[in-house]
Amino acid sequence: HLxxxxxxxxxxxxxxxxxxxxxxxxGSIRSTSHYWGWIRQPPGKGLExxxxxxxxxxxxYNPSLKSRATISVxxxxxxxxxxxxxxxxxxxxxYYCARQYYESIGLGWFDTWGxxxxxxxxx
Amino acid sequence: DxxxxxxxxSLAVSLGERATINCxxxxxVLYSSNNKNYLAWYQQKPGQPPKLLIxxxxxxxxxxxxxxxxxxxxxxxxxxxxxxxxxxxxVYYCQxxxxxxxxxxxxxxxxxx
Numbered sequence: 001h002l003x004x005x006x007x008x009x010x011x012x013x014x015x016x017x018x019x020x021x022x023x024x025x026x027g028s029i030r031s032t033s034h035y036w037g038w039i040r041q042p043p044g045k046g047l048e049x050x051x052x053x054x055x056x057x058x059x060x061y062n063p064s065l066k067s068r069a070t071i072s073v074x075x076x077x078x079x080x081x082x083x084x085x086x087x088x089x090x091x092x093x094x095y096y097c098a099r100q101y102y103e104s105i106g107l108g109w110f111d112t113w114g115x116x117x118x119x120x121x122x123x
Numbered sequence: 124d125x126x127x128x129x130x131x132x133s134l135a136v137s138l139g140e141r142a143t144i145n146c147x148x149x150x151x152v153l154y155s156s157n158n159k160n161y162l163a164w165y166q167q168k169p170g171q172p173p174k175l176l177i178x179x180x181x182x183x184x185x186x187x188x189x190x191x192x193x194x195x196x197x198x199x200x201x202x203x204x205x206x207x208x209x210x211x212x213x214v215y216y217c218q219x220x221x222x223x224x225x226x227x228x229x230x231x232x233x234x235x236x
Contacts, residue, residue, distance in 0.1 A: 046216065047216055061224075096173075105156075108163075109218065110165075115172055116172050
């Protein structure tokens with residue numbers, strides 16, 4: 001069955017770039033019915049959508065991140081990645097990757113999630 | 124952005140009783156061309172990622188117990204747990220996917236009374 005696993009440093013310094021990778025197993029990232037997304041959750045708070053990518057490289061982003069986020073895909077490794085630049089303490093959160101349903105008229109729900117990885121921004 | 128507002132923030136329900144969670148969107152998430160409401164519900168237990176319960180406002184994801192049901196249309200939606208079980212203690216979130224960015228409600232914490 002499909003599984004997603006986040007990986008990357010658990011600590012980032014202020015003003016630097018946070019980098020995470022999501023590895024997809026038990027299925028292909030080249031699905032025509034899905035995008036692959038990143039969502040974050042500050043400790044004890046709610047969910048915030050960061051962005052999503054299709055296997056072709058097409059992306060959607062949350063404008064609230066003011067172009068700090070970049071999502072890329074590596075279909076040969078069945079992985080997709082997130083880079084978030086100029087991080088501050090406000091970017092401290094659990095970062096989840098997830099599979100997102102897609103149809104021709106837009107994005108949908110997230111049906112499979114990784115376990116999440118806590119990234120702390122601190123000097 | 125479409126703002127999703129959930130109520131209440133928390134509720135305590137006795138085992139076997141009904142729990143009702145509300146979600147209101149700042150604009151309609153009903154797509155007229157297909158008459159579908161672009162709304163999903165998730166359950167998040169402590170230390171776990173969210174789990175999809177319902178999509179298209181009322182379609183249960185495979186494997187979700189039928190005590191969970193979703194209803195509503197346009198801007199007002201409800202998640203109902205018909206008979207609360209101990210394992211249903213969690214935070215519940217609604218999410219709209221009508222607009223980009225997709226947005227989530229603030230969450231409703233369900234506890235046992």
